[in-house]
Amino acid sequence: MNKSIQETLTLNIEHIGARGDGVSRDQDRAVHVPFTLPGEQVEANQRGDRATLVKVLQPSDERVEPVCGHFSICGGCSLQHWAEGPYLVWKAGLVERALQRVGIEVALPPTQPAWGQGRRRATFHGKHAGPRFLFGFTQAKTHQIEPISACPVLTPGLNAAIPRLAILAEALAPKQETIDLLVTETPVGLDVDVRNAGRIDKFERKGLERLAALAEAAAIGRLTLHGQTALTRVTPRVKMGQAIVELPAGAFLQATRAGEEALAARVLKWTEGRKHVADLFAGIGTFALRLKDKALVRAIESDVQAVAAMKKASDGLAGGKTLIAEARDLFRAPLAPLEMKGLDAIVFDPPRAGAEAQSVQIARSKIDLVVAISCDPASFARDARILIDGGYRLAEIETFDQFRFTSHVEIAAKFVR
Incomplete structure (x- = not known):
């Protein structure tokens, strides 16, 4: 189809794509139609592989009334019109399919809401x-x-x-x-x-x-x-476990307090009993300051101000173990196997690009426990493949939803060998 020509067509929506748009097939070509749902028949103005919804001819039983009058105009939310149950199943499916594309088969329960009081x-x-x-x-x-x-x-x-x-x-x-x-x-x-x-x-x-x-x-x-x-x-x-962290300007925080608590709970649960833990891409100490209660922690983060804030918060804690925080760009200089000597667990929570170079080094190490936190299914799947090829097994995995009504999903996974 000529992308410059617009046509008004009747389309049948087959599934929801990775970015939250309904997907139809037109002459063996995928057409993306925002604000539609699987099983719906819609009228849409199509131009190339994109279409604009005109009206829903046959609505899905899963369609619900959006909670905001700005929905479909504001660019923040894409899925307010979908019932909560199937929406959370779909979010888990995003991670399942990303893993399947790299040869990892896993069946996930629905994504767990981590909305709390809302995004902060x-x-x-x-x-x-x-x-x-x-x-x-x-x-x-x-x-x-x-x-x-x-x-x-x-x-x-x-x-x-x-x-x-x-x-x-x-x-x-x-x-x-x-x-x-x-x-x-x-x-x-x-x-x-x-x-x-x-x-x-x-x-x-x-x-x-x-x-x-x-x-x-x-x-x-x-x-x-x-x-x-x-x-x-x-x-x-902000409070991180028992620590009080003074935020550097523009510091990264998990979007919701509930999301932070859910991810931290998995990190603490899966590293229980470990005595010397490395927290890589540590930020301001979201996990490191909590891990410090029971383990010696080596926290590495590229942002110098975040490292300083983490150190100050750690120094203000009474009791607990030692936290050693250092500034280092793990994309350019990942922690090498020789530097992992003495560690008995690694936690990493990289930006959306993932931790490819660091995963390669971990796969070469003798560490038997890795906890991976991720906000991107594709980069997580790539890193998981590297770890599994290096001898690890994906022992546990859960998904969480901090960004309600969107395609974003958080992942927590435990790898062992």
């Missing part, structure tokens, strides 16, 4: 549009902003802050450009990093005083501009 991190966008100021999330597959006043997947605290964050964004936004607010909710206040508002040194005294007033009104603990601290009313802190 979000990136908002704002832009002047004539007399209006638009503040919200980007629309699906565009850079247009969908204004919002509330979002059903965010924590109550983040939702309550949206109107005041919009006022802050409007005050800082350039006239013709989009401003971004990276917001993290902590127990002591919001941590907000503003992008595209200029450097802090451009603000004069009155501008800084206005910033301070806006930050106080929005219950912002710390405000940074491109990572440069503009003001700190209170240092953002």
